[in-house]
Amino acid sequence: MSQSSVHFHRDIPKIPVGVLGATGTVGQRFIVLLCSHPWFVLKALGASSRSAGKPYKDAVRWKQTTPIPSGVSAMIVHDCVPEPFKDCNVVFSGLDSDVAGDIEASFRAAELAVFSNAKNYRRDPNVPLIVPLVNTIHLTILPQQQKLHIHPLTREPQPLLRGFIVTNANCSTTGVVIPLAALERAFGPLESLVITTMQAISGAGYPGVPSLDILDNVVPYISGEEEKIEWETLKILGGIIDEETEAIDGKKEKFKKFDMHTTSPLRVSAHCNRVPVIDGHTECVSVRFAKRPPPSPQQVREALAAYTSDAQTLGCPSAPTRTIIVHEEADRPQPRLDRYHQEGAGVNVGRVRQCPVFDIKFVVLSNNVSIGAATSSIINAEVAVLKGIIQF
Numbered sequence: 576m577s578q579s580s581v582h583f584h585r586d587i588p589k590i591p592v593g594v595l596g597a598t599g600t601v602g603q604r605f606i607v608l609l610c611s612h613p614w615f616v617l618k619a620l621g622a623s624s625r626s627a628g629k630p631y632k633d634a635v636r637w638k639q640t641t642p643i644p645s646g647v648s649a650m651i652v653h654d655c656v657p658e659p660f661k662d663c664n665v666v667f668s669g670l671d672s673d674v675a676g677d678i679e680a681s682f683r684a685a686e687l688a689v690f691s692n693a694k695n696y697r698r699d700p701n702v703p704l705i706v707p708l709v710n711t712i713h714l715t716i717l718p719q720q721q722k723l724h725i726h727p728l729t730r731e732p733q734p735l736l737r738g739f740i741v742t743n744a745n746c747s748t749t750g751v752v753i754p755l756a757a758l759e760r761a762f763g764p765l766e767s768l769v770i771t772t773m774q775a776i777s778g779a780g781y782p783g784v785p786s787l788d789i790l791d792n793v794v795p796y797i798s799g800e801e802e803k804i805e806w807e808t809l810k811i812l813g814g815i816i817d818e819e820t821e822a823i824d825g826k827k828e829k830f831k832k833f834d835m836h837t838t839s840p841l842r843v844s845a846h847c848n849r850v851p852v853i854d855g856h857t858e859c860v861s862v863r864f865a866k867r868p869p870p871s872p873q874q875v876r877e878a879l880a881a882y883t884s885d886a887q888t889l890g891c892p893s894a895p896t897r898t899i900i901v902h903e904e905a906d907r908p909q910p911r912l913d914r915y916h917q918e919g920a921g922v923n924v925g926r927v928r929q930c931p932v933f934d935i936k937f938v939v940l941s942n943n944v945s946i947g948a949a950t951s952s953i954i955n956a957e958v959a960v961l962k963g964i965i966q967f
């Protein structure tokens with residue numbers, strides 16, 4: 576795999592892709608996005624044995640605001656095994672985490688490029704956890720992942736040529752790390768963060784939280800969510816470093832390792848709440864900078880508005896033209912008004928102001944099913960195509 580060759584848009588042929596978990600909340604969003612994608616062509620769909628063998632329109636409870644794309648309605652849903660996906664170069668996974676681990680490993684071992692939304696491989700030291708508007712540089716770990724690959728069934732070494740797994744982050748982590756990356760780029764390391772989320776119901780998939788639990792209510796607990804934000808933020812914002820270790824034969828070997836923000840320690844505390852909003856996670860953030868004196872609210876606003884992602888610079892077709900929209904109104908962003916800007920591919924920030932305990936506080940709104948899930952995976956794959964990582 577050559578990461579040095581960068582493709583230009585005009586060189587890119589149509590790339591056959593599949594979707595795993597195609598009937599779910601994230602899977603449906605993948606289908607909508609892929610059906611109008613300039614490079615990716617949807618060739619195969621997978622879901623559970625409950626759906627396998629059925630035409631897609633009969634297997635899915637379609638919850639999108641546009642109809643099922645005509646070419647997809649009659650496609651037969653398959654079991655999530657590599658054989659029916661053999662003509663695909665790439666699979667996008669919206670699988671439930673209970674099953675994503677084994678299934679995604681089997682697709683990687685079958686030499687497919689897997690872009691996953693599930694939590695299973697996010698902590699793997701050889702798997703990049705990529706928010707495409709922040710840390711596409713972490714894709715440089717992939718040759719190491721392929722070289723060290725162990726076949727999931729035989730447990731024998733099986734170096735890979737084309738197969739790999741790239742994960743994207745938890746939907747709340749994704750929304751918040753984008754403005755945080757912009758602040759680090761402009762003002763240097765962050766020292767501490769307190770993040771309080773108000774998370775949409777669709778973040779729990781379908782049918783999700785029962786209506787009698789969420790209407791007229793706030794649920795101040797989402798299993799595993801606070802730990803994910805606190806941990807994933809460190810992996811995403813931390814760099815990637817080269818380490819030398821001694822091999823069995825005494826030779827020195829170079830390895831890449833995620834820095835986990837150890838060179839500039841960052842403390843993160845998250846509070847997660849489920850609220851009666853359908854789509855769009857709102858997060859209130861207080862930040863303390865290492866830099867003294869800290870930047871002013873106006874400097875922060877300017878840095879956020881000026882932030883440009885790699886995905887944008889590379890020219891990814893699904894990247895938003897403005898990564899961060901900074902709102903000046905006193906009462907914005909709001910989920911109902913702001914979640915569909917740029918088709919949910921960027922994030923919205925507002926209420927940037929001084930914090931009397933930390934330095935600066937602000938509100939972020941991100942579309943959990945778009946940039947929080949399917950859109951991120953698709954931009955990750957676009958970056959991989961443009962950097963010559965996906966073979967076609």
Ligand SMILES: NC(=O)c1ccc[n+]([C@@H]2O[C@H](COP(=O)([O-])OP(=O)(O)OC[C@H]3O[C@@H](n4cnc5c(N)ncnc54)[C@H](OP(=O)(O)O)[C@@H]3O)[C@@H](O)[C@H]2O)c1
Pocket residue numbers: 595596597598599600601602621622623624625626627655669670671672674675692693694744745746777778779780781943944947948
């Ligand atoms: N919703 C969000 O905003 C969001 C955001 C970021 C990340 N995520 C993550 O994305 C993943 C999908 O979330 P979701 O909200 O889309 O969930 P969901 O609506 O519950 O969909 C789950 C999908 O997994 C399939 N599935 C379940 N059991 C299976 C099995 N044994 N074998 C094969 N397929 C199976 C389902 O197929 P059937 O229809 O056949 O059962 C369905 O297509 C999860 O890991 C979640 O944590 C979700």
